[in-house]
Amino acid sequence: MASLRRVAVTTSSAIIRLTTLVFLRWIPGHHFVPVVVTSLVVYLSSIFSLLKDTRPQNQTAKGRSSNRYNSGSSRAKAGDSVLSTLLTGLPSAKWPLWTGITILVNVVLAALTLDFLTRGILLYPTTDVAFSRIGYVSPTTAKLAFREPDPARLPVAVMFQEVSKTSQDWYEEGIVYKVDNSTDFTTTVTITDLKPATQYRYWLSNNKSGTFTTAPEPEAPEASRLSFVTSSCLKPNFPYNILSHPLRIPGLEQMTDALAKLPKRLRPAFMLFLGDFIYIDVPWRFGSTMSHYRSEYRRIYSSPSWTHGPEENRAIDLPWLHTLDDHEIENDWSQGNKTAPYPAAADPFIHYHVQANPPIPVAPFAHPDNVTYFAFTQGPASFFMLDTRTYRTDPSHKNSTILGGSQLQSLLTYISTPEPAGIHWKIISSSVPFTKNWHVGTTDTWGGFLDERRIVFEAMWRAERELGIRVVLLSGDRHEFGATRFPDPELNIGRDQLLPNTAGVGLHEFSVGPLSMFYLPIRTYHQTDAEDVMVKYAPNGNSKFGLIDIADVVEDVGSSAAAPVRARSSVLTYSLYVDGEVVWKYRLSVPLDRDVSVHGPSLPPGRVVEDEIPDLSWSVVLGTVVGRVPELTKWFFETVNDLYFQLADRLQKIERLA
DSSP states (O other), X not given: OHHHHHHHHHHHHHHHHHHHHHHHHTOOOTTHHHHHHHHHHHHHXXXXXXXXXXXXOOXXXXXXXXXXXXXXXXXXXXXXXXXXXXXXXXXXSSOHHHHHHHHHHHHHHHHHHHHHHHHHHHHOOOTTOOEEEEEEEOSSOEEEEEEOOOGGGOSEEEEEEEOOXXXXXXXXXXXXXXXXXXXXXXXXXXXXXXXXXXXEEEEETTSOEEEEEOOXXXXXXXXGOEEEEEEOOBOTTOSOOTTSOTTOOHHHHHHHHHHHTSOGGGSOSOEEEOSOSSOTTXXXXXXXXXXXXXXXXXXXXXXXXXGOSOGGGOGGGSOEEEOOOGGGTSTTOOSTTTSTTHHHHHHHHHHHTGGGSOOOOSOOSSOXXXXXXEEEEETTEEEEEOOSSTTOOOSSSTTOOSSOHHHHHHHHHHHHSOOOTTOOEEEEEESSOSOSOBOSSGGGTGGGOHHHHHHHHHHHHHHHHHHSOEEEEEEOOSSSEEEEEEOOGGGOOOGGGSSSXXXXXXXXXXEOOOSBSOOOSXXXXXXXXXXXXXXXXXXXXXXXXXXXXXXXXXXXXXXXXXXOEEEEEEEEEEEEEEXXXXXXXXXXXXXXXXXXXXXXXSOOOOEEEEEOSOSOOHHHXXXXXXXXXXXXXXXXXXXXXXXXXXXXXXXXXXXXXX
């Protein structure tokens, strides 16, 4: 009986320690919390039972028989090493202090798990949070979203002024007389009659303020350049830090510090955030009502990280544009926009994000009130922000769709429409990756909708051949970085240009995340065919984002190194930041001189301009092997199944011949 209790103590102690480490520092999965709590109950009940057997012998028991005394002594000596007690969690009669410490360690670890789970919710209900932020900004307008739950501060006057030494005048955009619970006390005001490429300051009568810069006028000199950032996925206070504010977002602060170091010309115009702004089901889903979803948005906007750093570089003053992904609804959501909990989840997404987003496409092919995909133009690029959650069906079926019919038609129309002069890039964002190179959860990406992906790709390849523009794909979701090429089959490029880890021609996708969340040490991304060519894979880092800079440059082009030709190009440089530092840069270009004899029949290949990411280490090898276990397991069972039926078929034929 004692041996069973000892096994229960050591096993439950090991589970508490290992699971807590994984939960607080690696992956905050919802399975870990009940495991930790249950293991603690087993541990405490078992160890208190063992403590009765390991108490020092009472002096009054000296007259007992030697056999009984020796038996008790042998029990007391079991686990009487300090190291053994600390490592196994077993009690020791010889070291009562260390026994108490090892018990305390396990209790504290379980308490930290519960602290991470509940402190933010219990201490910061955020019902009274008030904030303001800038959304979509055009050359003459800016969308300002704010929340004000205190009726004593209503009405709220919206004022703005140009940040200029020559003009100090304030202008009133309007007055908001009412906000109520129907929108969770939020509203969006569009500031109008602004000057292009001009910095402004806004002020609300409830003492909220900030700054923003309008977009340049199309075809203006400033319109040849654009910088913006992109990422996805954030969770407060992860990796867990007991000394940190429970709503602090470390990755957001790292991004703020990194962007503050950039020269003014590279400062981003906006953040293109590609989903999982909240995690309703990580580490634990407390409910699926509208109020639960709303509270998660409020907690994110209550984070002190939004105002981290100097006032002129605060993250809250960077315009944020949002797409929807699964953890804002439910993991791997594919049940449409009518099934619960989608309606409850969509309510705060619309009020907090959609209302401040860019306009819907000119040709949405659906009623405007039912559209959650967006399109806009800024500088040398036009953008189409896909919604890959709301309209999708179950993957991997004959008629599966990730976009829905209306959005697909709207996207194809956008791709095939020629752009005005000065627009050289079509940038299409998706919350999930286009590539099928991720081999865990593949069906949750475009890998589960390959027929529709082919339709979209063919339209993109045709646009690059015929319209003289370049299509770039941006995505998130995977908590890793992957750059992938999709070569146009009509180019008939050589095999050496289809090998993994090669720059080259083709549609390019840059998938990045998380902005502040866990990353997977198990490597799940690898190339399996010539359709999806791996350019670069960078899984490590709790904080990752991409900085995209587009500018007109004069560069050497042509195939002759001895006599290069100087020509103008619009150049896109993608810089990958991991934990606040640039680790990789990649460059794409669009020739502005259309001389085919110089540039060839296709767009120039991409090229790596900086690479600080190690290609190989023992952890990468181990992670890759572990990451391929599900794929290899599936292959093994499919092979065994095929062999079984082949053998059965042969046996059946033998019986017929007999």
